[in-house]
Every structure is written in structure tokens, then in C-alpha cells.
Amino acid sequence: MSSPWRTAASIVLLAAVVTAPTGARAGAAEKDTRVDIDIRAGLAAVGDVAIGVNHAIWDSQLGTPAVSGLLKDAGVTMVRYPGGSYADIYHWRDHTAPGGYVAPNTDFDTFMAGARATGAEPMIIANYGTGTAQEAADWVRYANITKGYDATYWTIGNENYGNGHYGSNWEADEHADKSPKEYAAHVVAYSQAMKAVDPSIKVGAVLTMPGNWPDAIVGPGDQGSWNQEVLSRAGSAIDFVDVHWYPGGATPAEALTKPAQITDAVHLLRRQIDRYAGANAARIGISMTETNVDVGRNTQPGALYLADVYSGLLAQGVFTVHWWNVHNGLGTVSTIAGQTDYGDYGLLSSGNCNADNSVCQPPLNTPFAPYHALSLIGSFAQPGDRFVxxxxxxxxxxxxxxxxxxxxxxxxxxxxxxxxxxxxxxxxxxxxxxxxxxxxxxxxxxxxxxxxxxxxxxxxxxxxxxxxxxxxxDTAATAAAPPAPAQPSATVTDRTATISWPSAGANLKYEVYRQNGGAAELLGETTGTSLTARNLDPGRRYTINVVARDGAGRISPPSPPLTFTTATPGGSSCTVEFRNTNDWGNGYVGQIDITNNGPAVSGWTLAFTWPTGWQSLNSGWNATWTESARTVRVTSDTALASGATTGAGFVGSYSGPNVPPSVFTLNGTVCTSV
Structure with a gap:
């Protein structure tokens, strides 16, 4: 967590606010719900550091036996230190954070003792804002050479895009140049210095989550967004990227809709990594080291959100997810669904009161509702499990x-x-x-x-x-089932995908499934090691798995998932280029250029569909723009000659990952998108 007002060091006088439960059908009768589960449709595997939380040097309970025991009981496998924005003012050698509060007994060795007692790996944030590459390298030397802690994961800074370059300024940064270009240059220098000490460590760079500020904003003097600049310049020097996600929501009901954005957000982030990070970009992992809600942080909305978000992110291949925070302190008090919510970002009570002692939290280290959700996640998603x-x-x-x-x-x-x-x-x-x-x-x-x-x-x-x-x-064990096929690959056109995979053994039949909610769709089966799926939709994202079946009917676990997007038709009678020309974080100016490759037309209608439900049209020009549900139509009575190009622009809004539309029709014909 980054902003100073979110830390335990600042405690304000609180007014109790009563908030009525929102979001559901009040007094609704029971409603039957269908849930489908398909083990043939595999998602990501759960790794050794999946379940994480944040520790902070202003937390006097950091590393205590009581806290380590609670985190261990919850199944926590990674702990992050020294705490959000404090990381960019923290100097590990003398355990100081100029301008901030440092609690007693919170130094690095104490943290590591607590991590070991928890049975968790550390995630350490090297000081970028007021530190140096040499300071970070010395920390690696102390941790892994002198002390033998074997600390693998190191991030360079925390939310460094909040250094004022885009206007908002909460993150300490003493560099004269606060651009992503400068940050990327230092990431390379830090990585080189730190890996010179211990080549086995993994170094992460700070990015922003797609759909969250300042995603897609191009700052003054920059050639691209923060993510584009950092990945393009430092991609070869990093092993993972580090993002935070506070999606907001004015009510509990709204906050609990936000996990539905995860699949698209992670997909866009993965696409940015693959596009900009250079050769072998697939090796770069994704960590989510801070998330929380704005409403119901200590009560059931926070718990429900935590369970949904941890599960959703881990299923999409994020290798670790961390709650902010273990302790944080009293915030704005309210009543949520009949329960007192202390506005505290912590999993555990800080046991403090407001200025006049009229409102006090439960006793120190009392678990809040999200802690119990975390313990369920720790039981649910254990190392070696695979999401389906x-x-x-x-x-x-x-x-x-x-x-x-x-x-x-x-x-x-x-x-x-x-x-x-x-x-x-x-x-x-x-x-x-x-x-x-x-x-x-x-x-x-x-x-x-x-x-x-x-x-x-x-x-x-x-x-x-x-x-x-x-x-x-409990399921009936299948003895001697075939092994899971290895990672498939695909060659796609607008309507087909030829999917290939390595052989999993002799005398096997392979089945290819397309993920479709909780019930996978069989695309085809073969005794070979490739299959061409036909009649696919142009410009559509598909995720597939391959399973093997032997002669006795025993089915293997699924292959790792493969996600691909079909193309648009080549050589169409129309070509469309879509561009985001100016983005401000929740809206943008879009430009669509249309080329008529066929015979002249006396008028035209261009149509496309928003990929998500959180995108919409504000206004448009150079044509008549209409929107119905998620379908947008752009109509003009102007003739368009063969070979001619025309353009139209619009202002669009979004409140989640802004997935660009990729399929356009002109007078009913699917165009080539470029």
C-alpha cells in the first residue's frame, strides 16, 4: 500500500457510519444455482509461494510468535518486507526510514526469523526511491552470503509510477528524472549488481495492473506507457513483474463484481510482457503483492473478495498473491451487513482505539474476516494442486x-x-x-x-x-492413467487453429477441449499429435487443453492451458485500423480508419462489440454513432470509393481492463484488422 494515509502510523478521529447491506435481491427467496466443474479443462498449477501477505516495519508485531503462528495456520507461503511505500525510504543496514516510523524489533533479521517460523519465503523490496544499486547488492550479500537466508525474490521499488511523473505523487523518488525510462535503467543496474552477488536470485520490476491508473497513459517525453517503457528497456534484466490491484467499488456489491475483471486484466498484462519484453519473455512471471477493498475491509465483503481474488489470480498463473496487510490500524468505522467494520486494511486487529477512545478494535491479533478467508484459501490451493x-x-x-x-x-x-x-x-x-x-x-x-x-x-x-x-x-483413483500431455502450441487463421503437442506415449487417443465456463467443449479427438479446429470465430480468444486417453478408457490430467486469439480474415473487402490516441486512465480518444478494398459504396455502417461489460461509448464524430448494450454502430451516408480511406473518432470510457475491440464489420463483412 502506498499512500501515507493508508499506514498504521497515521490514526485519525473516526466517525461511525452505518452502511446498509447492498447488492442483492433484498428478501430474495432461495434460488437454485448450477455450478459446473471440469477437470479436463486445466488452468494454472499452484506453486510453492502462492499464498502471500505483507509485513511492515511500522508493525510492532512483525515476526512475533503469535503472528507467525497465525500466518502458518492460514497456509501463508510468502511474506513481503519492508512494507509498501516504506520500501522506498527504508535503509536496511541501519534499519531506518527517514520521514517514517520504524517500530522496535522489526529489522531484517527479525523479519527473516518470523518468515522461517511461518514456513514462508521472503519477498524483499529493494529501495529504489532513496537507495542505490550498491545498497541493494549489499543487502543480497548480507541475506544470502553472510546469513544464508537463501532469499530468492527481490523487487526494485514499490509503485514507482506514483512518483509525480503522471501528476499524483505519493512514492519517494529522489531521482531528478522520474520517467519510466529512468526507472528501467536503474532496474537493469540493480539487477546486474544484485545478481553479481548471487546469480540465483529473481529480480522483479514494478508495473501497473491493466485497467488501473496509470495504465495506458503516456507521460511527458515518454515513448509509451509505464509498462511499455519498463518492459522494452528492462525486460531482459528481470525475472518477474510486480503489480498491485485496488479496484475500488463504492459499495460492497460493486466491490464484489471486480474479480470478474481478473481474466482480462491478466491476459492484457501477459500480452504486454510478450510484446515488449523481448526474447524469452515467457520466462517472466507475474506477482500480485498488494490487493484489498475500499468497503468492508474487515468484514465479510473483504473476506469474499479475498477468496475470489486469490483464486482467480492464481488460476490465471499469477505465482503469488499478497493481502495488504497483516496489521494496519483503525480507519473509518462503519456497519456492513450487521457487523462492525473498522476500515482496517489488516488481517489481524491492531487493538487500537480512536483519539477519544470511543471506538476500539478487538484485542490485539484478533483475526478479522479476511484472515479466515485466507485460511480457507490456504487449505484450498496447496502446492502441487492445479486449478480446473x-x-x-x-x-x-x-x-x-x-x-x-x-x-x-x-x-x-x-x-x-x-x-x-x-x-x-x-x-x-x-x-x-x-x-x-x-x-x-x-x-x-x-x-x-x-x-x-x-x-x-x-x-x-x-x-x-x-x-x-x-x-x-473424494474421487475414485484411476490407476496407471496416462501422463498429462505437455504444453500444446497453435497456428491460427481467422477460422481455424491447428493445435499440436508432444506425444505422451504409445497407443493413446487425444482429446482437445475448449474451455467454456465450467463445462469444456470437445473440439475433436485424434490418435495423432495435432488437430485442426474449424469454424472458429474471427478475433476471438480461446483457451484449450489436451488430454490423453488409453485403450482402457483411463484419462490423463489435462495439458497446461494454451490461450490463443484467432486472426481476422486476410484480403477482406475492408481494412480497419483501431488506435487509442490519448488515454487518461478511465477514458480515451479512439480513432478508427476504414479502407474500402472492394467496390465503391454509397454509404456504410461499421459495427463492433465491446469485449467487456465495463466499456462504453461517450461520444463520436465524423459519422453517426449509436450504442446498444455492447454493440456499437458507426453510420455514414458518405460514399466510399474503392481504395479510399475514411476515419471516425470517439471518446470511450472504461472501469476495468480496457481490452481493445478487434473485430469490425463493414456493411456486414468482417474486415481485416491491422
């Missing part, structure tokens, strides 16, 4: 699933309805759960612990209002 596709037909119920290393399937169900229970029908694809009553762990609104019982069945569960439910399903 899960989908639901109710926007107030989220579903995630993993296949355990032993073949069992765990399903995480999140009921975001504060008023109504939901009866969920579980539909299983590619496996059959064992008969009997499954083990179910549940965290409900206002509870002070997770409860575990055997209840419901493998095909039906009832979800309490505002609850998180973890269902663990």
Missing part, C-alpha cells in the same frame, strides 16, 4: 476448483448475496465424486472461525448468505 475450470450461472455465486495431487477435487463456493441462501447443484465433468457426504468447511457472516462438517452431497450444497464454502470431494 469452474463456472456458475448466477452472478452472485462464484466458483473455483482445484484438482489435488491425490486426484481429489476441491470446490470453493462464494455466495455474495447478503440476504439469501442459495442451493447449488454441482455438475461434474471428467470425473465422478465418490458417494457419501463430503467434508465441507464454511465461513459465514459474523462468524469468528471456520466450521468444518460433513454435510450435503457431492452434487448439492446449500450456501448461507454472504458465505465461503469449501467442499472437498
Amino acid at each position: 475450470a469452474a463456472g456458475t450461472d448466477d452472478p452472485l455465486v462464484s466458483a473455483h476448483a482445484v484438482r489435488k495431487a491425490d486426484g481429489d477435487v476441491a470446490v470453493l463456493l462464494i455466495n455474495k448475496d447478503p440476504d439469501a441462501a442459495h442451493t447449488v447443484s454441482l455438475a461434474h465433468h471428467g470425473y465422478t465424486p465418490s458417494a457419501g457426504t463430503p467434508t465441507v468447511a464454511t465461513f459465514t457472516n459474523g462468524a469468528d472461525a471456520v466450521t468444518t462438517a460433513r454435510t450435503g452431497s457431492g452434487t448439492e450444497q446449500t450456501l448461507a448468505p454472504y458465505s465461503i464454502t469449501l467442499v472437498t470431494l
Whole structure:
């Protein structure tokens, strides 16, 4: 967390605000919900450092046995230090942070002792704002050579785009040049100096999450956005990128819609890395080292958000996700869904009061609701598990699933309805759960612990209002199943994709599945090691898996997922170029240039569809612009000669990752997009 007003060092007089529960059908009757789970549709595997949290040097409880024990019990596998924006004023050698508060017993060795007691790997932030590459290299030497801590992950700075270059200024930065170009140059220098000490470390650079400020903004004197500049100039020197995500939301209901943006946001970030980071960009991982909500931080909205966001990000291949923060202190007090919310970004109570002692938190280290959600995630997504596709037909119920290393399937169900229970029908694809009553762990609104019982069945569960439910399903083990096929690849056109993969063994049949919510669609099967899928939609993103089946019908685990986007037709009678010419973080000026490659037309209509539901049209010019739901039509009575080009512009808005439209039709014909 970056802004000074978000730290525990500043405590303000609080006014209690009562907020009514929002977002669901008040008094709604139970509504049956269908959840599909398909183990043939594999997503990302869970790594050794997936479940993370932030520690801060102004937290007097950093590294204490009580806190380390609570984090260990929750399944935390990575802890970040020395704490958000403090990282850019912190000097590790003398344990000082000029301009900030440093609590006693929070030095690096104390942090490492706590990390080891937790059983977690460290994520260390090297000081970019007021530090040097040499200081960072000396820290690596002390950590890994002198002390033998084997600290692998090191990030260069924290939210350094907040240094004033784009206007907002909360991050310390003593460099005269505050551009992404300058930051990238120092990232290279830091990486070289640090890896000269210990070549085994991994170095990360700070980027911004697509859809969050200042994504897509081009600063004065820059050649591209922050992400483009940093990746283009420092991509060869880094091993991962580090992003934060505070998607906001004025109400609990709005905040709980934000996890739906994860798939598109991670896709856009991955595409930026692949496009700008140079050769071998696929090696660069993604870490999410800060996230939280603006409403209901300590109560059930924060818990529901945490469960949804950790699961969604890990499923999309983010290798570690961190909550901000372990402790943070009292904020603005409100009432959310009948529970007192202290506006505290922490997982655990700081035990403090406001200035006149009229409002006090629970005793020190009392777990808040998000802590219990984190403990469920720690049980749900363990190293060696693989996320598999899960989908639901109710926007107030989220579903995630993993296949355990032993073949069992765990399903995480999140009921975001504060008023109504939901009866969920579980539909299983590619496996059959064992008969009997499954083990179910549940965290409900206002509870002070997770409860575990055997209840419901493998095909039906009832979800309490505002609850998180973890269902663990025993499955019949398949002896000697074929191994999972290795990573597939694809060659695509506008309508086809030829998918290839290495052989997984002799006498096998392969099945290729397209992910489609929680029920995968069979694209085809073959005894060879390639398959051409036909009749695909132009400009559409597809994610597929390959599974192998032997002669006895035993099915392998799925291959790693492959995501590709089909092209638009070459040689079409029209060509469209779409450009974002000026972006300000939640809106932009778009330019569309249309070339008629066919016979002259006396008038024309261009149509396209917004890729997401959080994009919209504000205004347009040089034609008549209309919008219906997500479809935009641009109409002109002006003739367009053969070979002629015309243009039209618009102002668009977005409140999430701004996925550009890529498929345009002119008078009903799909155009070539360039």
C-alpha cells in the first residue's frame, strides 16, 4: 500500500457510519444455482509461494510468535518486507526510514526469523526511491552470503509510477528524472549488481495492473506507457513483474463484481510482457503483492473478495498473491451487513482505539474476516494442486476448483448475496465424486472461525448468505492413467487453429477441449499429435487443453492451458485500423480508419462489440454513432470509393481492463484488422 494515509502510523478521529447491506435481491427467496466443474479443462498449477501477505516495519508485531503462528495456520507461503511505500525510504543496514516510523524489533533479521517460523519465503523490496544499486547488492550479500537466508525474490521499488511523473505523487523518488525510462535503467543496474552477488536470485520490476491508473497513459517525453517503457528497456534484466490491484467499488456489491475483471486484466498484462519484453519473455512471471477493498475491509465483503481474488489470480498463473496487510490500524468505522467494520486494511486487529477512545478494535491479533478467508484459501490451493475450470450461472455465486495431487477435487463456493441462501447443484465433468457426504468447511457472516462438517452431497450444497464454502470431494483413483500431455502450441487463421503437442506415449487417443465456463467443449479427438479446429470465430480468444486417453478408457490430467486469439480474415473487402490516441486512465480518444478494398459504396455502417461489460461509448464524430448494450454502430451516408480511406473518432470510457475491440464489420463483412 502506498499512500501515507493508508499506514498504521497515521490514526485519525473516526466517525461511525452505518452502511446498509447492498447488492442483492433484498428478501430474495432461495434460488437454485448450477455450478459446473471440469477437470479436463486445466488452468494454472499452484506453486510453492502462492499464498502471500505483507509485513511492515511500522508493525510492532512483525515476526512475533503469535503472528507467525497465525500466518502458518492460514497456509501463508510468502511474506513481503519492508512494507509498501516504506520500501522506498527504508535503509536496511541501519534499519531506518527517514520521514517514517520504524517500530522496535522489526529489522531484517527479525523479519527473516518470523518468515522461517511461518514456513514462508521472503519477498524483499529493494529501495529504489532513496537507495542505490550498491545498497541493494549489499543487502543480497548480507541475506544470502553472510546469513544464508537463501532469499530468492527481490523487487526494485514499490509503485514507482506514483512518483509525480503522471501528476499524483505519493512514492519517494529522489531521482531528478522520474520517467519510466529512468526507472528501467536503474532496474537493469540493480539487477546486474544484485545478481553479481548471487546469480540465483529473481529480480522483479514494478508495473501497473491493466485497467488501473496509470495504465495506458503516456507521460511527458515518454515513448509509451509505464509498462511499455519498463518492459522494452528492462525486460531482459528481470525475472518477474510486480503489480498491485485496488479496484475500488463504492459499495460492497460493486466491490464484489471486480474479480470478474481478473481474466482480462491478466491476459492484457501477459500480452504486454510478450510484446515488449523481448526474447524469452515467457520466462517472466507475474506477482500480485498488494490487493484489498475500499468497503468492508474487515468484514465479510473483504473476506469474499479475498477468496475470489486469490483464486482467480492464481488460476490465471499469477505465482503469488499478497493481502495488504497483516496489521494496519483503525480507519473509518462503519456497519456492513450487521457487523462492525473498522476500515482496517489488516488481517489481524491492531487493538487500537480512536483519539477519544470511543471506538476500539478487538484485542490485539484478533483475526478479522479476511484472515479466515485466507485460511480457507490456504487449505484450498496447496502446492502441487492445479486449478480446473469452474463456472456458475448466477452472478452472485462464484466458483473455483482445484484438482489435488491425490486426484481429489476441491470446490470453493462464494455466495455474495447478503440476504439469501442459495442451493447449488454441482455438475461434474471428467470425473465422478465418490458417494457419501463430503467434508465441507464454511465461513459465514459474523462468524469468528471456520466450521468444518460433513454435510450435503457431492452434487448439492446449500450456501448461507454472504458465505465461503469449501467442499472437498473424494474421487475414485484411476490407476496407471496416462501422463498429462505437455504444453500444446497453435497456428491460427481467422477460422481455424491447428493445435499440436508432444506425444505422451504409445497407443493413446487425444482429446482437445475448449474451455467454456465450467463445462469444456470437445473440439475433436485424434490418435495423432495435432488437430485442426474449424469454424472458429474471427478475433476471438480461446483457451484449450489436451488430454490423453488409453485403450482402457483411463484419462490423463489435462495439458497446461494454451490461450490463443484467432486472426481476422486476410484480403477482406475492408481494412480497419483501431488506435487509442490519448488515454487518461478511465477514458480515451479512439480513432478508427476504414479502407474500402472492394467496390465503391454509397454509404456504410461499421459495427463492433465491446469485449467487456465495463466499456462504453461517450461520444463520436465524423459519422453517426449509436450504442446498444455492447454493440456499437458507426453510420455514414458518405460514399466510399474503392481504395479510399475514411476515419471516425470517439471518446470511450472504461472501469476495468480496457481490452481493445478487434473485430469490425463493414456493411456486414468482417474486415481485416491491422
